[in-house]
Amino acid sequence: MPQPEVVEPRDPGAAILLNTEGEPLPLAMEAKNVSMWYGPKRAIDNLSMDMPAKAVTAIIGPSGCGKSTFIRALNRMHELVPHARIEGSVFLHGQNLYASGVDPATVRRRVGMVFQKSNPFPTMSIGENVIVGLRLNGVSDRKFLNERLEQSLRMSALWDEVKDDLHKSGTSLSGGQQQRLCIARALAVEPEVLLMDEPCSALDPIATAKIEELIQGLKTRYTIIIVTHNMQQAGRVSDFTAFFYMGRLIEIGATTKIFTNPNEKQTEDYITGRFG
Amino acid sequence: MPIPRKDHHSWRKFKSAFISGLTFCSAVLVIAPLALVFLHVLKSGVGAINLEFFTHLPKPVGMAGGGMANAIVGTLELLALASVIGIPVGVLGGVFLAEYGTARVNAVLRFIADVLNGVPSIIWGVVVYGLIVLRFKSFSAYAGGLALALIMIPLILRTTEEVILLVPVGYREAALALGIARWKTIIQIVVKTASRGIITGILLALARVGGETAPLLFTAFGNRFWNHDLSEPIAALPLQIFTYAISPYDDWHRQAWAGALILVTGVFCVNVLVRIVTRVRTASA
Amino acid sequence: MSAITVEEAEAIRPAQARMSPPSRFGDKAFYWLTLSMAFVVVLLVILIGWELGQGSWQAVQKFGFRFLTASTWDPVAEEFGALPFIYGTAISSLVALLIAVPLSIATAVYLTELAPLWIRQPIVSLIEMLAAIPSVILGLWGIFVMIPWLRDHPFPFLERVLGWTPFFKGPIYGPCMLAGGIIVAIMILPIITSVSREILRSVPDLQREAAYALGATRWEVTRIAVLSYARKGLFGAVILGLGRALGETMAVTMVIGNTPQIAASLFKPGYTLASVIANEFTEATSDMYLQALFEIGLVLFGVTILVNLLAQLLLKTITGGAAPDRVQ
Numbered sequence: 001m002p003q004p005e006v007v008e009p010r011d012p013g014a015a016i017l018l019n020t021e022g023e024p025l026p027l028a029m030e031a032k033n034v035s036m037w038y039g040p041k042r043a044i045d046n047l048s049m050d051m052p053a054k055a056v057t058a059i060i061g062p063s064g065c066g067k068s069t070f071i072r073a074l075n076r077m078h079e080l081v082p083h084a085r086i087e088g089s090v091f092l093h094g095q096n097l098y099a100s101g102v103d104p105a106t107v108r109r110r111v112g113m114v115f116q117k118s119n120p121f122p123t124m125s126i127g128e129n130v131i132v133g134l135r136l137n138g139v140s141d142r143k144f145l146n147e148r149l150e151q152s153l154r155m156s157a158l159w160d161e162v163k164d165d166l167h168k169s170g171t172s173l174s175g176g177q178q179q180r181l182c183i184a185r186a187l188a189v190e191p192e193v194l195l196m197d198e199p200c201s202a203l204d205p206i207a208t209a210k211i212e213e214l215i216q217g218l219k220t221r222y223t224i225i226i227v228t229h230n231m232q233q234a235g236r237v238s239d240f241t242a243f244f245y246m247g248r249l250i251e252i253g254a255t256t257k258i259f260t261n262p263n264e265k266q267t268e269d270y271i272t273g274r275f276g
Numbered sequence: 277m278p279i280p281r282k283d284h285h286s287w288r289k290f291k292s293a294f295i296s297g298l299t300f301c302s303a304v305l306v307i308a309p310l311a312l313v314f315l316h317v318l319k320s321g322v323g324a325i326n327l328e329f330f331t332h333l334p335k336p337v338g339m340a341g342g343g344m345a346n347a348i349v350g351t352l353e354l355l356a357l358a359s360v361i362g363i364p365v366g367v368l369g370g371v372f373l374a375e376y377g378t379a380r381v382n383a384v385l386r387f388i389a390d391v392l393n394g395v396p397s398i399i400w401g402v403v404v405y406g407l408i409v410l411r412f413k414s415f416s417a418y419a420g421g422l423a424l425a426l427i428m429i430p431l432i433l434r435t436t437e438e439v440i441l442l443v444p445v446g447y448r449e450a451a452l453a454l455g456i457a458r459w460k461t462i463i464q465i466v467v468k469t470a471s472r473g474i475i476t477g478i479l480l481a482l483a484r485v486g487g488e489t490a491p492l493l494f495t496a497f498g499n500r501f502w503n504h505d506l507s508e509p510i511a512a513l514p515l516q517i518f519t520y521a522i523s524p525y526d527d528w529h530r531q532a533w534a535g536a537l538i539l540v541t542g543v544f545c546v547n548v549l550v551r552i553v554t555r556v557r558t559a560s561a
Numbered sequence: 562m563s564a565i566t567v568e569e570a571e572a573i574r575p576a577q578a579r580m581s582p583p584s585r586f587g588d589k590a591f592y593w594l595t596l597s598m599a600f601v602v603v604l605l606v607i608l609i610g611w612e613l614g615q616g617s618w619q620a621v622q623k624f625g626f627r628f629l630t631a632s633t634w635d636p637v638a639e640e641f642g643a644l645p646f647i648y649g650t651a652i653s654s655l656v657a658l659l660i661a662v663p664l665s666i667a668t669a670v671y672l673t674e675l676a677p678l679w680i681r682q683p684i685v686s687l688i689e690m691l692a693a694i695p696s697v698i699l700g701l702w703g704i705f706v707m708i709p710w711l712r713d714h715p716f717p718f719l720e721r722v723l724g725w726t727p728f729f730k731g732p733i734y735g736p737c738m739l740a741g742g743i744i745v746a747i748m749i750l751p752i753i754t755s756v757s758r759e760i761l762r763s764v765p766d767l768q769r770e771a772a773y774a775l776g777a778t779r780w781e782v783t784r785i786a787v788l789s790y791a792r793k794g795l796f797g798a799v800i801l802g803l804g805r806a807l808g809e810t811m812a813v814t815m816v817i818g819n820t821p822q823i824a825a826s827l828f829k830p831g832y833t834l835a836s837v838i839a840n841e842f843t844e845a846t847s848d849m850y851l852q853a854l855f856e857i858g859l860v861l862f863g864v865t866i867l868v869n870l871l872a873q874l875l876l877k878t879i880t881g882g883a884a885p886d887r888v889q
Contacts, residue, residue: 077453105583109455119446123468133454136464138581148576182450189454190576292780299671302664303684306754309747310691313702320705365598372595387873388602394801394869395862396808398835399609402842402858406612430602457583459591487695490810490835494842514697518811521701529705536698547693551686 028053028193028223029111034073034088036066036247038081043069045247046088051193051240056215056224058238058255060231062275065244067227071195074225075111076104092192109137112191116198118178120170120185127166129181133189148188156184157214176207180214187222194218196226200233212237231271235259243267314540321537324530334500334516340527344535346502347516350417353503354496354512355486357421362428362485363478369429370436370474375462386437389430398490400426405494417503417510420496424485431484435477439470476550483546487539489514513539613862616855623849628856634821634837636846641853643860645821649738649831650861653813654806656742656827661750662799668750669757674783685758692751700815703744708735708816711743716828727825734818739827741817745806753802756876760794761787797875804868808861810835834861 029051036044044066051057059067072078076097078086090097097107120129128135130152131145139145149166153159158180162173170181179199186194196215200208215224215237228234234241235255242252243266251264262268269275328343335342373382404423409415443466451461467474489512492498496510498519503510513535520532620628624641631642668688672681716733723729764787772786788795818830819840834857845851 075453077449080449080452103583103585105455105457107455108453109577109580113450113453115446115450115453117446119444119450121447121450121465121469123465123471132451133456134576134580136451136456136460137454137583139576139579141579144575144579185450186454188576189580190574288778288781292778295780295783296671296675299667299675302667303671303676305664306668306750307684307687307691309699309750310687310694312706313694313699316702316706317698365601368595368598369601370599372599376592376595377599385599385602388606390873391866391869392602392605394804394808394865394872395609396810396835396865398808398810398838399613399858399862399865402616402838402855403609403612405842406616406855407608426605429605433599433602455580455583458588460587462591483693487693487697489695489697490839493839497843514695514811517701518697518815521697521704521815532701536701539695540698543693543695544690547690 025052025055027051028093029074029225030091031070031073032089032091034070034086034090036069036073036078036087037085038069039083043247044073047247047249049242049249049252051223051225053223054219054221055239056219056226056237057240057242057252058234059225059227059242059244060229060234060270061244061250062270063229064246066247067244068197070244071113071197071225071227074193074195075113076107077113079104109133109189110191111193111195112186112189113195113197114179114182114186114199116201118175118182118202120173120178120181122169122171124170125167126162126170126173126181129170130184130188133185137189152184152188155187155218156180157210157217158184174207176203176210179203179207179211183211183214187218191222193223193225196224198227198229201229208233231259243270245270317533317536317540320530320533321535324534325537329531329534333502337525342531344511344513344516344531344538346499347511347513347535348538350496350499350503350511351486351513353417353506353510354420354424354492355482357417357506358424358428358485359478359482360425361422362425362432362481365425366429366432366481367436367474367478369433371440371462371467373433373437374440375466386434389433392430393434396490397427397488398493401491401493401495404491409495412507414507415495415497415509417496417506417508420492420510420512421506423491423495424488427485427488427491428481431481432477435480436470436474439473439477440466442473443469472553476553479546479550483543487514487543489518609862613855613859617852617859620849620852620856621859624853624856628853629860632821632823636841636850636853639847639849641849641856643834643853643857645823646832646834646837646857647860648823649741649817649821650807650833650835650864652738652827653741653745653817653831653833654803656739657745657749657806658799658803660743660746661753661802665750665753665798665802666757666795668754669761670783670788672754673758673761674787675779685755688751688754691747692755696748696809696811697815699744699747700812703740703812703816704736707744708740711735711740720828728827730826731828733828734830736816736818736830737828738817738824738831741813741831741833742827744812744816745809748809748812749802749805752805753798756798756801757795760791760798760876763794764790793875797872800868800872800875804865804872807865807868808835810839814839834858834864 027050031047031049034044034047035042047070059070061067069078073086073090078084086098092110096102121132124132127149130149134145134148150159153162158177161177170178173181200211203211212233215226218224226238238255240252241255241258243250243258245266251258251262251267253263258267259271262271328341330343330348331345332341332343333346334344373385377385400423404419404426408419408422447465447469448461451465452458492512492515496512496515498515499509499511517532517535517539520528520535523529620641628641628643629647630644631640632644633640633642634645672684676684712733712735719729720731720733724731768786768790769782772782777785813833814836817833817836819832819836820830821832821837822829838854838857842854845854
């Protein structure tokens with residue numbers, strides 16, 4: 001049978017992610033037909049994407065491709081920007097986060113976020129920073145708060161370094177420690193998904209390595225979506241990688257496949273550094 | 277080298293240096309009154325300061341001695357009254373401008389606040405006279421406190437807004453990303469971070485209205501005795517200084533200088549304190 | 562070791578259960594609270610207009626425009642003309658500007674362009690201290706120090722040299738229009754200086770650098786690149802100073818003489834709008850007297866609002882707009 005002249009475009013977001021046995025993976029989050037605007041400017045164009053549970057999915061792409069914008073759809077932070085607009089749906093374990101009647105604050109408790117620039121609150125100590133999400137959300141049990149404080153700091157591999165200095169100001173730590181503090185702070189409220197927006201871009205290689213190691217440890221318990229402009233980091237840290245370009249999802253797949261044998265030429269061009 | 281060009285260049289350099297000197301003299305002339313006034317207040321006031329000044333009431337007209345105890349306390353009471361209204365309204369209004377309002381609404385409100393800041397303080401006295409004094413048929417500490425509060429509100433509103441806008445957006449984002457409610461974020465994270473700046477703004481406003489005389493002339497009115505009831509007239513330090521200064525009695529003139537010394541010291545101390553606090557903050561940032 | 566292991570914590574999510582359900586009420590309540598506080602400023606403007614209007618309504622009806630043009634102020638005969646006070650306010654403010662504006666702008670130029678860096682902050686701090694001196698204290702100094710000195714030294718000199726002009730004709734009493742103008746000048750020096758400084762600082766360095774690159778001296782850079790660029794803003798600073806001068810009350814009252822007359826000589830005592838209110842408000846024996854004083858307040862309010870409005874408009878276009886040579 002002769003090949004058709006025009007190849008129908010495949011929706012790469014419809015790619016069903018399979019595990020090693022070829023079975024579809026359980027999904028933590030799904031984005032369906034998401035479009036996002038800043039005022040009149042469209043940043044994300046009808047994007048659909050699956051995010052497997054308890055795995056690390058990296059989003060890569062050149063500057064301005066919309067990766068940071070997109071993850072702010074996952075925890076309803078995009079709508080906080082003046083004149084910002086979003087259409088489409090995002091599902092967390094099957095629940096539409098954008099259904100009417102859903103309180104954004106509840107969403108943000110279940111989908112946590114760590115930012116590019118670490119930002120421990122300057123008026124609070126290290127200990128207060130970690131549990132601030134719990135305290136200001138109504139948790140008052142001191143014993144529980146203290147337990148959670150220790151658990152969160154252990155999970156972000158910071159406990160041993162700061163356990164005697166919990167009363168010190170959050171800003172007295174080094175850059176890498178501050179970022180791990182922010183991770184602990186995000187984990188303390190027990191989100192199901194953790195979003196990371198270029199968490200290491202302001203850190204030195206040693207601090208970066210510590211956080212990458214941390215991410216590997218966290219994925220047994222949390223689903224992690226990490227945006228990164230550093231392809232090598234994506235390769236090291238993630239199980240799945242999505243390649244964005246100009247507000248669209250070009251390709252998503254297992255990290256090893258994306259980096260060795262991608263389906264799309266654009267992906268391959270980006271990976272090999274022909275642009276970006 | 278052609279000589280005229282070199283001469284012209286020297287002339288230009290000389291002109292530049294001359295102007296520098298001239299403007300430096302201007303700067304000196306601008307500061308000179310400060311030194312002259314402060315030194316004279318110091319010289320004339322220090323002699324009349326004694327324990328009696330701080331603890332006694334004014335003596336009847338013509339008799340020597342007595343003090344300004346009631347005026348000093350009166351000023352503090354008026355500042356307290358003014359703060360009850362002025363601080364909450366000013367701070368919360370500033371929070372609104374910084375956190376909530378749209379660009380257009382904010383521009384209008386800011387404009388109005390800036391225009392209010394330019395209203396002569398005596399006009400506030402006239403307004404409160406019509407509003408309170410005429411209605412209740414009496415001068416009172418309440419009226420004086422209200423007049424001062426109305427002056428404070430647009431002042432504190434603008435300084436609070438400016439300071440809150442300086443808080444980096446990253447802190448708000450991080451707090452909201454934890455699922456913390458917007459109002460809690462504003463109070464517990466943003467305002468708390470800006471608190472030092474807000475407090476210095478309040479202190480400066482207090483120092484400013486603490487030295488005001490005009491709005492008190494027909495609201496607080498002044499009182500030769502202790503004020504026991506806030507709905508009665510009350511003495512205030514600037515008022516007392518004014519009354520004594522324009523009187524024909526030498527002893528009262530002496531006491532006016534003493535009062536001026538206390539007032540100027542108080543105002544200066546607050547300003548210096550504020551300056552130290554803000555410099556410490558920027559140094560440690 | 563920690564209280565429970567990560568694996569054990571995995572089984573349940575106790576923190577989520579302990580958090581209180583979010584309510585929209587807090588956000589809404591706080592929004593409306595802060596909004597109403599912010600709109601108090603609108604209320605205040607209306608309040609001023611209302612009180613002044615209400616308190617002066619009968620006088621406005623009785624005198625009409627005559628109020629502004631008549632120069633007789635006779636409370637006993639209930640003849641109220643505000644012209645002497647308008648004249649006094651205008652002249653004292655004009656004198657103040659003539660003295661303060663050159664000094665302030667020159668100082669601002671010195672502080673932003675010409676002064677060595679180490680000296681700038683101390684001078685700025687000193688000027689801010691000057692601004693903090695309460696008006697009544699400056700007035701006190703004015704009565705007992707400034708006026709005697711003026712009367713003994715510069716005034717006789719001025720009379721000798723300029724006495725042929727109508728502005729400096731003797732006799733010299735002491736408290737007079739010129740003293741009022743001088744003391745207001747002292748009070749407005751800080752604000753004109755500090756706003757001018759901001760204006761000059763907002764001139765983009767690119768302008769200065771271009772002039773330097775052409776080989777200009779420091780002063781030439783200032784004159785060519787900075788001052789002409791900042792002209793509008795500096796004018797705004799002057800207008801702001803004028804607004805401040807118009808409303809100045811206590812210090813002026815204490816040194817200007819408080820005589821309602823219109824005279825050419827600056828050595829004669831004068832009376833300003835603010836001063837007559839300060840002096841006579843509590844002495845007003847009749848209703849019409851008080852109404853006339855309220856109307857004086859209305860005039861003062863109206864004039865200062867207009868002047869401040871003008872100042873805000875001039876300054877806004879400078880500090881609010883982007884410099885034309887900056888890439889958007």
